[in-house]
Amino acid sequence: MRIGIVGLGLIGGSLGIDWVAAGHQVWGVSRKLETCQQAGALIHGSSTDLESLAAHDVEVVVICTPIESIIPTLKYLAGSLSPQVIVTDVGSVKAPIMAAAQEIWPSFIGGHPMGGTESSGIAAAQAHLFRGRPYAFTPSANTDPQALQRLQALARDVEAEPLVCAADVHDQAVAWISHLPVMISAALIRACMSAEDPEVLGLAQYLASSGFRDTSRVGGGNPDLGTAMAQYNKTALLQTLARYRRHLQHLTHLVETDNWGSLHTLLAQTQTQRPCFVQPDIALNPEAAALCNTPVPIDEES
């Protein structure tokens, strides 16, 4: 297939590497000449000119820019691409992108490959970044089933596991497991830094170990990404934050009232429930799967 990638960072570059390896023809576009030069060694060609993709007669365009540039990029592309070209993106929020994109390119299909590393940029691009990872697609009522199938095949070409879901279901799911963690983790760093006694603050910094390191990791990440997630997924994020704050309030209440039995029960449940999220093959165990499929009641300060 002839593929155009707009935005040659970690995601765009890594997709390009795997698609070239799978035998596709891949052309890239970046705003920066230096990035184009670096990408030149990885894919068939790259340019700073968005219209170059039409000249290469690409069949699929994958927009891999930061989320706020997806729609402006699509608007610009729309002037030069043939109408049968399949356009998708890799943004981590899908409903607002889908809504705006369909006004411009009715056959647009949202995409979200769930891969990444701590690093960013074309220099961090690598083969197999998406191996075994989910790759979500969010089609619309206008989506041509064959176009969706072609994108799913491209997802399998980067060794990802394609899945299809509604854009709003996607956004609610990522609010829970990706955007909410950024906010609660950032609040942890912020709260710890507000310890007023300099001796306590200094000792806390000195004693901090793997527990703090892990819990604070995503809150100490890229502020552009964190802000964009909050901005584009505001409604779902606020719902998860409201729910989270009720659960934290309940937990605080258990400590305040010396309710150690209930606290132990709750912590034993979270120990049992965490594997529902972090062990991909838990569904193979029917007993565990039943547990994972049963939402817990909302904890209330009683």
Added chain:
Amino acid sequence: MRIGIVGLGLIGGSLGIDWVAAGHQVWGVSRKLETCQQAGALIHGSSTDLESLAAHDVEVVVICTPIESIIPTLKYLAGSLSPQVIVTDVGSVKAPIMAAAQEIWPSFIGGHPMGGTESSGIAAAQAHLFRGRPYAFTPSANTDPQALQRLQALARDVEAEPLVCAADVHDQAVAWISHLPVMISAALIRACMSAEDPEVLGLAQYLASSGFRDTSRVGGGNPDLGTAMAQYNKTALLQTLARYRRHLQHLTHLVETDNWGSLHTLLAQTQTQRPCFVQPDIALNPEAAALCNTPVPIDEES
């Protein structure tokens, strides 16, 4: 030195291994015969009988039991040990232990080596577990300086970095960086499991990646430990929880009011501040050290 270790789990066993390697004579005590047998290969001898330590004429006793057993163990030991024996513990909360222990053994010195792994038990014990890690001691007004020096030397024998601080300063510091993270991480798992739409819950579990994995790790840990931390460090933990909830409320407010500029500034600050806790050598950079020493104001919902 002749050392007795009571409680042969991950911490007690690992201390024993390093002290034997450093040339000390080490005897252990465990309630379980099987643990004594496993420890037999690592240290000079072990027994299920607490009074065996007096028979071995130990100079130092290190109580490595779960926190709720420290004081009962000390009470029992007090009947058989010579008064000049130095007694310490490894509990993760120090003020209540110090207060109760001094009633029983006036020269008791609290200790807290900051090492650990995901695993527990004598089978997980390993050499060098404490290499380069802080080892806090919390002496009292009654503490013999020479006894404290002997314990600091023993900490260096396990390659740890001994430090001396007040018990309540220790407890406030670990509330921030160890006990608070357990609570906010557990609340994350709990909140995610309360997602009511089964499609959203299932997709969230399927899409969860390294961000959720790290942020939820300590909340999915041992419920006995989590409950004991909350119980023994209740006052400090509640203070950090109250502060944390205000910061989270502020962050939520920024999202609610579309204040993306302030949210970005806050996330840029947490990105800059996280290394104060997770990069041990940041103090070598004077500019960074100044930043780390300046507590941020308490975020308020404005």
